[in-house]
């Protein structure tokens with residue numbers, strides 16, 4: 011088993027948490043990921059990796075590093091995001107990176123600079139051990155996961171790998187499934203009229219009530235019947251609603267933005283179909299009812315078979331490092347693994363746990379940072395070496 015340098019790995023993490031990389035898509039005036047990218051370039055170069063920037067948007071680069079294999083082995087991508095969410099709600103200095111009781115605090119410590127430290131700690135251990143990979147080891151540090159994931163979209167245009175490990179927080183367990191999501195806008199159309207003219211006016215807000223009732227029916231009757239062993243049921247909620255012109259006017263339109271959370275085998279077209287059927291049904295029973303639906307944005311869910319080679323490699327590595335069995339789990343939240351999976355890169359999510367992603371107090375458990383580094387290093391040795399057919 012490889013020895014993780016816990017001091018070095020902690021230093022990596024501390025330095026990264028001290029760098030402000032608030033996502034500018036999410037927070038107006040956010041610093042962005044460029045200082046993180048500069049630091050990662052220096053650090054990857056100091057580890058002897060071929061390192062370059064991939065400019066995703068002006069001032070927002072991914073960092074791509076490669077440890078070239080000697081040939082004949084499978085390739086592996088270790089990846090995570092460099093951006094963090096906003097800090098305005100945080101109780102303490104968000105970038106002080108203080109350590110208390112085995113935990114390191116600060117914005118991004120858990121989500122997910124702890125996971126990036128696990129990657130760097132693993133590579134440092136492999137280098138110190140004199141390991142020589144047969145397959146290529148790729149490191150991909152991407153921008154913008156917390157907003158639109160343009161970083162991983164760009165990364166998979168340039169990198170192909172036989173598998174990937176994404177180090178988002180999983181409490182150091184193996185996550186093999188997560189949900190997708192879809193944002194859509196429903197619009198009901200009425201007819202504006204003076205509030206006294208009930209023969210003329212058609213109340214678009216009232217008609218939206220029928221679609222809200224439909225949403226409740228999906229939530230209470232349709233979705234509970236669909237269960238995934240790791241992900242529970244699909245869900246949807248009313249996110250934003252807008253309508254009305256004035257107190258004495260029939261509203262001409264009302265819009266409702268809805269978010270659906272989808273199981274890995276569900277598509278936005280599936281839920282769009284449910285809404286379209288409801289609109290037709292409501293219009294049949296009342297010809298004055300008029301509504302449209304539009305898909306605004308979507309990301310698919312993700313799932314990998316529990317016996318897929320990269321899952322097995324990580325399970326064995328986990329056993330070697332801890333002497334125990336990992337939990338294979340699902341996560342409700344969406345992750346970049348969906349983009350990697352869609353690009354044909356089988357991915358497992360494994361990263362250190364803690365508390366407070368996006369919250370007022372955020373910390374990562376340092377023991378889990380080291381444990382994930384050890385599991386990743388062990389898995390990399392097995393995956394990147396030539397295995398007999």
Ligand SMILES: [Zn+2]
Pocket residue numbers: 091121122155178
């Ligand atoms: Zn994250």
